[in-house]
Amino acid sequence: MFGKKKLKVWRFCSILVVFVFVIGLLAINPKMNFAATKPTITYFVQMDSKVAVSYDNFSKIAAYQLLMKKLNVNIQFIHPPMGGTAAQDQLNLMIASKKLPDIIYWNWIDSYPGGPMKALQDKVIIRLNEYVDKYAPNFKSYLSKHPDVKKMIVTDTGDLYCFPYLREDPEIQGTFYGPIVRKDWLSKLKINPPETVDEWYKMLKAFKNNDLNGNGKNDERPFSISLGGATSPRRAFDYCSFLVGAWGIKTDFFVENNKIQYGPLKPQYSDFIKTLQKWWKEGLIDPDVLTMNRDIIRANIQNDLIGSFLGLIGGDLAFFVNLKKDLMGVKYPVLKKGQKPEFGHREPQFAKSGAAITTSCKNIPLAIKVLDWGWSKEGFMALNFGVLGKSYVIKDGRPVYTDEVMNNPQLDRPSALAKYACASFGGPFIQAKENALQIGLGLPQQKEASENWRYASNTKLLPILSFTSDEAKKLADIMNVVNTYYDEMFVRLMTGKINDVEQLRKGLKRMRIDEAIKIYQQAYNRYINRK
Numbered sequence: 001m002f003g004k005k006k007l008k009v010w011r012f013c014s015i016l017v018v019f020v021f022v023i024g025l026l027a028i029n030p031k032m033n034f035a036a037t038k039p040t041i042t043y044f045v046q047m048d049s050k051v052a053v054s055y056d057n058f059s060k061i062a063a064y065q066l067l068m069k070k071l072n073v074n075i076q077f078i079h080p081p082m083g084g085t086a087a088q089d090q091l092n093l094m095i096a097s098k099k100l101p102d103i104i105y106w107n108w109i110d111s112y113p114g115g116p117m118k119a120l121q122d123k124v125i126i127r128l129n130e131y132v133d134k135y136a137p138n139f140k141s142y143l144s145k146h147p148d149v150k151k152m153i154v155t156d157t158g159d160l161y162c163f164p165y166l167r168e169d170p171e172i173q174g175t176f177y178g179p180i181v182r183k184d185w186l187s188k189l190k191i192n193p194p195e196t197v198d199e200w201y202k203m204l205k206a207f208k209n210n211d212l213n214g215n216g217k218n219d220e221r222p223f224s225i226s227l228g229g230a231t232s233p234r235r236a237f238d239y240c241s242f243l244v245g246a247w248g249i250k251t252d253f254f255v256e257n258n259k260i261q262y263g264p265l266k267p268q269y270s271d272f273i274k275t276l277q278k279w280w281k282e283g284l285i286d287p288d289v290l291t292m293n294r295d296i297i298r299a300n301i302q303n304d305l306i307g308s309f310l311g312l313i314g315g316d317l318a319f320f321v322n323l324k325k326d327l328m329g330v331k332y333p334v335l336k337k338g339q340k341p342e343f344g345h346r347e348p349q350f351a352k353s354g355a356a357i358t359t360s361c362k363n364i365p366l367a368i369k370v371l372d373w374g375w376s377k378e379g380f381m382a383l384n385f386g387v388l389g390k391s392y393v394i395k396d397g398r399p400v401y402t403d404e405v406m407n408n409p410q411l412d413r414p415s416a417l418a419k420y421a422c423a424s425f426g427g428p429f430i431q432a433k434e435n436a437l438q439i440g441l442g443l444p445q446q447k448e449a450s451e452n453w454r455y456a457s458n459t460k461l462l463p464i465l466s467f468t469s470d471e472a473k474k475l476a477d478i479m480n481v482v483n484t485y486y487d488e489m490f491v492r493l494m495t496g497k498i499n500d501v502e503q504l505r506k507g508l509k510r511m512r513i514d515e516a517i518k519i520y521q522q523a524y525n526r527y528i529n530r531k
Helices: 002-028 031-037 062-071 086-097 115-121 129-135 137-145 147-152 183-189 197-209 233-240 268-281 294-302 313-321 364-375 377-385 413-417 433-440 444-453 469-494 501-510 513-528
Strands: 040-044 074-078 103-107 163-167 177-182 221-225 253-256 259-262 306-312 327-329 350-357 392-395 398-401
Touching: 040 086, 040 364, 062 074, 062 364, 062 377, 103 364, 115 469, 129 137, 129 364, 137 147, 137 364, 147 163, 163 364, 177 183, 177 233, 177 313, 177 444, 183 197, 197 221, 197 268, 197 306, 221 294, 233 469, 253 513, 259 513, 268 469, 268 501, 294 306, 294 313, 306 313, 313 327, 313 444, 327 444, 350 364, 364 377, 377 398, 377 433, 398 433, 413 433, 469 501, 469 513, 501 513
Parallel strands: 040 074, 040 103, 221 306
Antiparallel strands: 103 350, 163 350, 177 306, 177 327, 253 259, 392 398
């Protein structure tokens, strides 16, 4: 018996020694106590180049540091390799192996086959409605005040599937591509910026017939297109409806009086093509648009060969203004003076990407709270502006970026901001209008271009639609064939190799474009009836 008592005393002393040792460690480093109990959320999101110049992981961004401290949570960001199909490949592998992170930030509309409804059916992500009601007071409050936004981010059956990336002001933030003209060439010719299709023609003719670059050669290319990723000039007209919008149509799908329309089937399309043919025949269109080689086109802009072009407000307009090119963004053309353009470039308020919670998440309430923080006032300020006193200050009641962001000697403005906040590359929060005004529209020429391009009404643009799995498959089968054919025919029509638009229409009909229109109509009807 004495031996058993001695053993108990020995065990007690051993436990006491360990306890004292742990207490001693905590006294040296009290943070160990929190680290041991801090929960972890895994978060799959693509690395952005603006972050990558400074950090190898989003967890180092000041806004996310604040979030982790605020909620006492560790966020383990998982970044696929940058470039190519690496992100899609890694996502596919995670889904196939059923080894999913807690949160996935993704374009569920375009980059998941069958869209968000299929992702829910495949049990990759979960329906969020009930969890948002219970654990996301900030996001819930926003949606209750903005039913129009809620309509954008639910499926046709009313399932909320993500915390979205939204633009606070879709007109300002969603308009960043359009017609750009050499302002100094207009001054030399003593003509005003063009407003009508006829004025555009006269301007382009003047660019062609006067040696405006002063090199003694007739080498000016009056009109060109700068659009990365496009392989056909038709895609630029799809993207922004330049010129074709003057006839109140697009080159692809649009909606009119709640009916889906397809531009080439409309009678006005013939007038658009005739105008393009005239421009091409008279040498007013840059021949390099046939291959859409953006590097060559941009080199020609830099070398004073191009008088006007379609381009980005940042990557083109600001880039060349900083190279001392005198450029201005002008309004989209109309047929008659005083008309308002019906179409221009406009991205939707919902940027299509959003953070969804996967079926593998073991702590859904915490994942919801992590995402809901971005919809709080504190989260909005941190994710858009960073750290008060470092990356921004408050002046006259509004946040203003500091020199650390605006005049950083090592980094451009978006990259400098990316050390502190996420507004320059997006995420599951509302991108502030102030970010666009200060970062995206920092030059007077950009502000002017934005104002001119925003003048278009864009009331006939389609909302973001969801297609069922069967619809998506049928649509892909039809449109893959249609688009290949249409791209080829568009170039042949523009260059005058064929003149009969009816030939294009017959081909589209033969390739079942009417069936595609019907599918779009069904999806649009469901969208209109969403609640």
